[in-house]
Amino acid sequence: MRPVIFSAATWSILMLLALPALAQDDQPEAPDADLAPAATVLHAPRHHAVAGEALTVRARIGKDWSLGEVRLRYRSNDGPWASAPFTRSGNTFEAVVPGHAVRTGQLAYTIESGEGATARAHFASIEHPHIIAVASTAELDRELVRLARYHGKRGRILARGEVFAYGARLVDEGGDFPGDPRNDGQTDRYSDRYWRTEVEYTYRTLGEFLHDFRFGIGLMRADWPTVDGESQYAGDSPGINYGFGEVNLEFTDWLVVGGRILLGASAEGFVGGVGAVGRLGNPGGTHFAAQVDFIGDIGTRTDLRLHWDTVPRVPMALGIELTNWPSDGRSADAANLSFDLGYAFEGGLTLMGRVGSAKRSASLDGGFQLGMTAAYEF
Template sequence: MKLAISIVMLAASSTLASAQGVRHVPPADAEAGQDLELVAEAPASTPTLVAHVRTRGTQPFTDIELVRKDNARWVAVVPAAAVVAPGVDYYVTAGDAPVFATLEWPHSIAVRVPADAERRTRDELRAGHRRSRMHALGEWVEYGTKTVNGTKLADHYYRFDADFSYRLWTYPLEEIRVGYTRLLGDTLQAPDQMCPTTEACTAEAGFKVAGWFELGLAAVEGVRFDARMMVMATQDGFAVGGRGEARLGERDASHVALGVEYLAAVGTNGFFRLGWGTVPRLPMSATVEITNLPADHRPTGVRLYYDLGYDVTPGVRIGLRVGYAARNQSVAGFTGGGGASVEF
């Protein structure tokens, strides 16, 4: 019934327009955030043409006078800010006479929202409309102390990371990050290095300064790959490293992730992480890591640690990390750390 009434009204409008020499063909649809042109053909003697426009579902109409486009055509440009979903309603008058649709029965144009724009809106809502983030994390990793011939051999390191990230949301590039890392420890001396005595000894390992740059890529929403390039000042001089992480889900909510990090002359670690955000304001994750840090000559060890975050206020979070680390079944140690982040 409604369709039949609409057809009758459009037919009546077309008849009236033809009688006054005005012809208007409405656009099939429009794209959100883009100017919308309403074009009419009319002789120069036609009274002033006015398009009365509103966003679908709102009450007042805005008047936009049609201006000459060429000898036979007139155009009204609906500004991009007014072209929003779900659609645009309008009718056209010449003087006081309707020539296309009417106030009571306006014509409606559906407004399409591009897929990237819809995705960006969802990302902005998840991030609370905050694009920038500052983050710092420090941790202590203890593999345990072995005693060989009465000599205690330490095996531990600490790591500190600080970074700044910015959400671009220019898909597939979601985010960029720049950061600083410091990793220093004390572990068994390398076999090709001399100790002061014939007994085994430990030596400092790791690096004091490293800078890195990271890209967060997500061609498909919810599936993300982070790629990092790192330059380090190690015990043996300058070296490079890298890190990659593939993740399904949101980092600060429920997700699974698999990744690897390579630090030349320092070591390699691979990890699997399971995160969940089922408790409001308390994101959590558990990570299993296989690594030989802080020195690449050390045997592979295993770390298991648990992260718990707490949202102090929207955009401000503190975190705690606890776990253990071991290179074999007889000796193990404690992993502990904490961090904080601010988004704005």
């Protein structure tokens, strides 16, 4: 048999035929689909809308080509569900709810893609949609006017403290008739005293009827008056730890009326109370306020106060407090006059100081009161 001899040309042809196969073998494997970056939909939720005005919902969509159509599903109140597609607008995607579909009440929406078995919810869902409030233009305008009274601040945290010290007064030491020398005893000056402090949180809803709600905690401690250094009454000194909740309703732009419930514990045990408050005028500025509280065996407190802010950043108030705190039945009626002066700083912080007199019935000389309030609005 004669040996087969390959020429240089034959070898060249064979190498050219083999190169595609070799190149195919050298190609890297396709990435595993499970390891590839997933499509993402990033969305900052809307919180309110205006009836009759189109609502634009925006999202950032990564790898949008892998999701097919991304759409906004929405419905107004209890109406049928409708859809609006997301379309690219610069670096984001937008879906628009037409104005005729935005009705007063509420609007629910969700973001989804795909159909049937491939359907996927990216934000909320049909079963649990995101719900936003829809106000009529008139309602929204009124709310903005109310909010402007508080310089755009809905929330407030407030802390206050006060101390009261009363002057000496005559006491009945068992005389049989008016003018009996045994009635000439008197309490030691400033021995009849108490202090109280409160911390409260307020949120202003500024709705059509509900103006705000607030809740807080407080405590009061007192000393029985003394006669020649001896306590006038036996037993524990009066005091109370309490919490309260308050709801205020707006009947007109210039009249806000509310009620409060107080629950606490004193040396005598559980104590309950109720209160009422009314504000006439601009509650965020110049107004007259009246507040009445009834608390178990602690007593009654009525506060009448005129607030004004005619000097920018310098709130002031003048008021009188009528009370028989700290012990109903044992503490004589008192009238406490006071003046408040404060300063409102940039950023929402307001500090106010209080000075005034404190005087009980049958007092021989005057007493005093001091107070401090710090409020932060946000």
